Amino acid sequence: MLGRIHHVAYIVADIDAGLDRLGATFGLTPAVREVMAEQGVEAVLCGPPGGAVELIRPLDPEGAIARFLESRGEGLHHVAFEVDDLAAALEDLRGRGAELIDERPRPGLGGHLVAFVHPSSAGGVLTELVQAEPGRGH
Amino acid sequence: MLGRIHHVAYIVADIDAGLDRLGATFGLTPAVREVMAEQGVEAVLCGPPGGAVELIRPLDPEGAIARFLESRGEGLHHVAFEVDDLAAALEDLRGRGAELIDERPRPGLGGHLVAFVHPSSAGGVLTELVQAEPGRGH
Numbered sequence: 001m002l003g004r005i006h007h008v009a010y011i012v013a014d015i016d017a018g019l020d021r022l023g024a025t026f027g028l029t030p031a032v033r034e035v036m037a038e039q040g041v042e043a044v045l046c047g048p049p050g051g052a053v054e055l056i057r058p059l060d061p062e063g064a065i066a067r068f069l070e071s072r073g074e075g076l077h078h079v080a081f082e083v084d085d086l087a088a089a090l091e092d093l094r095g096r097g098a099e100l101i102d103e104r105p106r107p108g109l110g111g112h113l114v115a116f117v118h119p120s121s122a123g124g125v126l127t128e129l130v131q132a133e134p135g136r137g138h
Numbered sequence: 139m140l141g142r143i144h145h146v147a148y149i150v151a152d153i154d155a156g157l158d159r160l161g162a163t164f165g166l167t168p169a170v171r172e173v174m175a176e177q178g179v180e181a182v183l184c185g186p187p188g189g190a191v192e193l194i195r196p197l198d199p200e201g202a203i204a205r206f207l208e209s210r211g212e213g214l215h216h217v218a219f220e221v222d223d224l225a226a227a228l229e230d231l232r233g234r235g236a237e238l239i240d241e242r243p244r245p246g247l248g249g250h251l252v253a254f255v256h257p258s259s260a261g262g263v264l265t266e267l268v269q270a271e272p273g274r275g276h
Binding site for chain 1: 142143145146148150156159160162164165166186188189191193210211214220231234236255257259260261262263
């Protein structure tokens, strides 16, 4: 079901400082940057497909990302895998009894359709599924 | 410098239980499984190249992995990126002032050459570099 890893997401307090650090160390450069008001975050995707790092900073001081930052500090937040057909993957996961955070595909960073799977069904790790190419296999 | 993500690594208390869960949810199956005595861990790599999850369990109750499990519970431990030439990548990172955990390539899971970069130089995330194909670009 899972394709390659689409990106890994890191929580940071300051996106520009995070970009400066990743740029200085690994030469990663930003590809897409968006304020996602509904999620209460600003996010930027750096690096090439299949090797991308997403940096996320909280905009909502009461939100889940702000709480993560406060309790655990900066670090890994979730892993995103590509799937060819997200609606079919969610249907399959429901059939397997997986706990879904998003019951249906929703728009994510860069206009991709995404859905999150609860860590309890994914090896203790918050897991995002990304349909990289809307409407067809990639 | 960085290529695609080679794998993401999750710490688990019990590898077989972890494999069962990831198998039940995502159909991931083990490709390589090794006791790495020098690191005090047992590790298994599941899933295809570019989309692989490594599960790690501590064998040494005093080691870093056991301490991670005790303090943070099961979850994401590190992210591994492919590089074409690991020795050259480490030289480049030294030139950029990055803090390296491994100054030289060493053997990792599955016989790949690997080296770790300290989280302080990698966006707060423990980062592994993997030379997927020894002696040549991949």
